[in-house]
Amino acid sequence: MKAADVMVTNVISVTPDVLVQDVAYILLSNQISAVPVVDDGGQLLGIVSEADLMRRAEAGTGRRRPWWLAMLTGRDIRAVDYVKEHSRKVTDVMTRNVVTAMPETSLQDIAALLEENGIKRVPIVKDGKIVGIVSRANLLQALATAPKPHDADVDNSAIRESLMARLRAAPWAHPALINVIVQEGTAELWGIVDSQAEKKAVRVAAEVTPGVRTVNDHLLIRPTDSAI
DSSP states (O other): BBBHHHOOSSSOOOTTSHHHHHHHHHHHHOOEEEEEOOOOBBBEEEEEGGGGSSSSSSOOOOOOOHHHHHHHSHHHHHHHHHHHHHHBHHHHSSSSSSOBBBBBBHHHHHHHHHHHHHHHHEEETTTTEEEEEHHHHHHHHHHHHHHHOOOOOOOOHHHHHHHHHHHHOOTTTOOGEEEEEEEEEEEEEEEEEEEHHHHHHHHHHHHHHHOOOOOEOEEEOTTOOOOO
């Protein structure tokens, strides 16, 4: 899937001359955490998020540094903080270096952008204009509505071999100590594992193997002082 498949296209946006207080109202009334800032032609200029509005003089949440830290903080940094905390215009508080993606960007790449940049949403742009937004919630929606894997029309021995091959390829597993019996799509897991984590991983490997409908876990965790 790609961004165009899950993005919200009815994007609420503001212009750079909108007042900060109005943006706060827009975020609250629409239950969103950020709004893109666009010019009259729809070109993306920046974005204003909840984080951009956390430090505000009106709310008494302005940044307060100990005197010694204030002395070590550059004048330019303090000037920037003052603008962010006191200016009434969006253009002064918005984030200008916006992480964006295109409609053709894969959801895998979108997820990577969200994770690597520590952000909650990615504006989707085309020819410089915003055409949508993909948020973390949209990725969860894609996951929740994804079609479930179709049970492969294979026999029990084929299912068993598929699962055993999966375990043999797993660096965390000890397949020599694990036995699997499959009957009518039910995988019975027998044997010994080293830890609860390995036990859980074996179960998950069985659950995601095509053709497996039910998993019965009989695996035992061997004592740490065992020589088995």
